Amino acid sequence: MKGQTRFGTKGKLAPQYIGPYDIIEKINPMAYQVALPLDMELMHNVFHASMLWDYLRDPLHVIKSTHVLLSDDYMYEERRNQIVNQRIKKLRNKDIPLLKVDWQNHGAIYVTWEREDDMKKKYPELFPLDPTFFSEEDV
Template sequence: MTENMKLIQQRLKIAQSRQKNYADIRRRDQEYKVGDHVFVKVTPMKGQMRFGVKGKLAPRNIGPYEILEKINLVTYRVALPLVMEHMHNVFRVSMLQDYLRDSLHVIELTYVLLKDDYKYEEWPI
């Protein structure tokens, strides 16, 4: 090998090492346990209808859904609702996002009392 080729290879290794350091700064290992709840990333595609909404108002993440099984280091089986049974329920860890349970996220079911003429009164909550 010529001296020039060795110099080029050395500079390439230095550049690769620098780029790896930049990438590793933001990288974090994600690991979930069975029973954890996660959001599933839905990749938006231009012109595609996602969950009844088109364009930039379409959801980026859906859920939360429970993790049923850890298949290997980077794949998990998620409990999807029956409406989404046509989707494959195994996702890579990069497609999952943490969900922290919060009691404020639970919406109480309220019943509306209708009169005989199908009118009702609204009260502030």
């Protein structure tokens, strides 16, 4: 398996098993057709029985689906919910101001550190006209 990619990841830490997915059809005693998500639509959806594991039902294990509004070209816009925190990353020769942003289109809490100048370009309405909005004392 050297050099093979498995589920979009290359290397020995790639996931070997993914799921659970519903079985659509039993083709023969050893082959099953599985309902795969849209991001895996290029993968063949018929698997040998040895590649499938039984799913042990757990009443506490409930998978919630999230609905995302897509445009005509199947893209969606990430919208920031709020700026949670800020800091300045110090490198050898320069300082990079960073903002911790909470994003809206995710079911769970999803926060990332973004560069302040990138956020000012994408979302100018977040920043007031006052240049001292983010001062050194707040960091």
